[in-house]
Amino acid sequence: CINTHFTSSVDLSTSLDSSVQTRIFKIIVIGDSNVGKTCLTFRFTGGSFPEKTEATIGVDFREKAVEIEGEKIKVQVWDTAGQERFRKSMVEHYYRNVHAVVFVYDVTKMASFQNLKTWIQECNGHRVSSTVPRVLVGNKCDLVNQIQVPSNTALKFADAHNMLLFETSAKDPKESQNVDSIFMCLACRLKAQKSLLYRDVEREDGRVRLSQETDVNKSNCPC
Numbered sequence: 541c542i543n544t545h546f547t548s549s550v551d552l553s554t555s556l557d558s559s560v561q562t563r564i565f566k567i568i569v570i571g572d573s574n575v576g577k578t579c580l581t582f583r584f585t586g587g588s589f590p591e592k593t594e595a596t597i598g599v600d601f602r603e604k605a606v607e608i609e610g611e612k613i614k615v616q617v618w619d620t621a622g623q624e625r626f627r628k629s630m631v632e633h634y635y636r637n638v639h640a641v642v643f644v645y646d647v648t649k650m651a652s653f654q655n656l657k658t659w660i661q662e663c664n665g666h667r668v669s670s671t672v673p674r675v676l677v678g679n680k681c682d683l684v685n686q687i688q689v690p691s692n693t694a695l696k697f698a699d700a701h702n703m704l705l706f707e708t709s710a711k712d713p714k715e716s717q718n719v720d721s722i723f724m725c726l727a728c729r730l731k732a733q734k735s736l737l738y739r740d741v742e743r744e745d746g747r748v749r750l751s752q753e754t755d756v757n758k759s760n761c762p763c
């Protein structure tokens with residue numbers, strides 16, 4: 541499990557549904573066009589592989605309600621466009637108040653791995669805090685005979701950028717748990733991190749009382 545301690549607090553006030561007190565975690569999925577961002581997000585939120593996809597224009601929102609240690613959380617996945625012409629007007633919105641970032645490359649396309657540098661630069665250029673967790677996902681592992689990006693190369697890159705690496709396939713049903721664990725792992729990390737702010741929220745005299753910091757190592761992180 542991840543032993544990192546997250547000590548900084550991030551303002552989640554815009555992400556708390558005040559009527560039902562459900563926290564919303566905004567996770568953006570970034571990477572070249574055609575790497576499978578739409579298929580991965582669909583697999584996580586809808587549980588299946590879409591028969592046919594078209595290039596994403598702007599952004600598609602997908603949500604999934606999950607429960608972590610008894611708390612209901614909404615994971616809001618932002619499936620972004622990889623094609624420059626379909627994303628340029630949206631980029632500011634992608635990164636605004638983002639809670640976690642998933643960088644995706646295609647294991648059968650070296651260029652999509654090499655371009656990760658540019659995607660990371662874009663992310664850094666939008667003042668995304670270093671406390672915002674980031675993970676790396678190599679997709680299309682079902683195409684075993686076409687793999688161009690060796691696992692150890694990807695692992696080195698992930699280590700150098702302080703990211704966890706997941707190699708998986710949105711297409712292969714046997715990998716669906718692995719796809720889920722990408723997002724659940726991030727949700728668990730965020731829950732532990734944001735517990736600084738909204739864990740055990742209690743209303744007292746119309747005011748919200750916040751509990752003390754909890755130990756991230758006590759969470760039931762699945763990864």
Ligand SMILES: Nc1nc2c(ncn2[C@@H]2O[C@H](COP(=O)(O)OP(=O)(O)OP(=O)(O)O)[C@@H](O)[C@H]2O)c(=O)[nH]1
Binds near residue numbers: 597708712
């Ligand atoms: N074999 C295989 N094909 C996949 C996998 N994931 C996606 N694909 C295929 O890759 C193509 C692109 O998938 P998308 O999910 O639309 O790609 P995208 O990253 O969302 O692309 P943009 O929206 O243009 O940024 C489609 O033809 C998918 O069927 C996978 O895990 N294995």
Ligand SMILES: [Mg+2]
Binds near residue numbers: 578622
């Ligand atoms: Mg797409």
